[in-house]
Amino acid sequence: MKIAVVGTGMIAREALTALRRVEGVQVVTLCARPQSREKARALAAEFGVPQVATDYGAMLAAHEAQFVYLGIVNSAHFDYARQAIAAGWHVIVEKPFTSTLAEAEELIARARASGRYVFEAMTPLFLPNYRGMLEMLPMLGLIRLVQANFSQYSSRYDRYLERDVAPAFDPSCSGGALYDLNVYNIALIISLFGRPQSASYMANIGFNGIDTSGVATLRYNGFAATAAAAKDSESPSFFMIQGEAGWMRAEGTPNALPSFTLGLRGQEPEAMNRNRHAHRMVHEFEAMRDIFVRGDYARVEEGLRTTRTExxxxxxxxxxxxxQFRAD
Incomplete structure (x- = not known):
């Protein structure tokens, strides 16, 4: 399985770090904008990527890989993915999948029509610890409360306070705490419990109309789920499910689920860790490789249904x- 990585930012570096640990997957091209050519060359040399491209269309036309991984600004996900699907490529799109629901629906429709494998790189849903939590969920009995928190002080927040706006805080780039961090909480909740009956969001809005932190509430039959995320402050992150017969709590950031504890009423809590790799993204790339090798398009559809609801x-x-996003 051959992949072209698009982007030179932090998430692209993370992807390259993970991909060199995945057997049967080769990164053959690193694609960047012309102004990032030297950065791309340095990154390619560091990770042993044989080619650097600065013309995305020409790279797609060359077809030297099967998959393109898009680790680029949120607002560009839709257009880059659409071009790749049209050119016959399979696509891995970093979260959030797109800026709007309409964009998501169009990409999903195009992928289905052409039989392309299109994944949202939603790391927790590919982790063994997530599968363990999913298996043990019925042991908790009737669910009564779900709480999630993903809060970390952004390295770009001080710049933002000085009115120097990075894409992560720019509404025109589809940034903000909801789409950058809370998306993980919400994807986990939806994947475990399905579409909520109702949903609301109380946000702390910055000077340019973007959310720097906020709390989402998703209402289900018999329980509520709250999902907090912050880029303007920090605290211990976690994911907690409470039922009438017990509880489960994943410690650490919900995008990594590094461990979880099962506590059943009347029993000693049991801490567990089923993840095999320290780097969270290795699991998702291994899973995508296996899905592609097996030709398991039903698993692709399963993921796309979750993505659309999210x-x-x-x-x-x-x-x-x-x-408001520019894409609106």
Whole structure:
């Protein structure tokens, strides 16, 4: 399985770090904008990538790989993915999948029509610890409360306070705490419990109309789920499920689920870790490789259904909070 990585930022570096640990997967090209050519060359040399491209269309036309991984600014996900699908490529799109529900629906429709494998790189849903939590969920009995928190002080927040706006805090780039961090909480909740009956979002809005932190509430039959995320402050992150017969709590950031504890009423809590790799992204690339090798398009469809629901819920919450993206 051959992959072309697009992007030279932090997430592209993370992907390259993970991909060199995945057997049967080869990164053959690193693609960047012309102004990032030297950065791309340095990154390619560091990770042993044989080619650097600065013309995305020409790279797609050359077809020297099967998959393209898009580790680029959120607002560019849709256009780059659409071009790749049209050129016959399979696509791995970093979260959030797109800026709007309409964009997500179009990409999903195009992927289905052409039989392309299109994944959202939603790391927790590919982790063995997530599968363990999913298996043990019925042991908790009737669910009564779900709480999630992903809060980390952004390295770009001080710049933002000085009115120097990075893409992560730019509404025109589809940034903000909801789409950058809370997307992991919401994807986990939706994948475990399905579409909520209702959803709302209370956000702390910065000077340019972007959310720097906020709390989402998803209402289900018999319980509520709250998902907090912050780029303007920090605290211990976790993912907690409470049922009438017990509880589960994943410690650490919800995008990595580094461990989880099962506590059943009347029993000693048991800590577990089923993840095989320290780097969270290795698991997802291994899973995508295996799905592709098996020709398991049903698993692709399963992921796309979750992605579509996630995008629909987030868009509703975002607009409710008055956060407008350029893509709207």
């Amino acid at each position: 995008m629909a819920v987030m868009e509703k919450m975002r607009l409710m909070a008055g956060i």
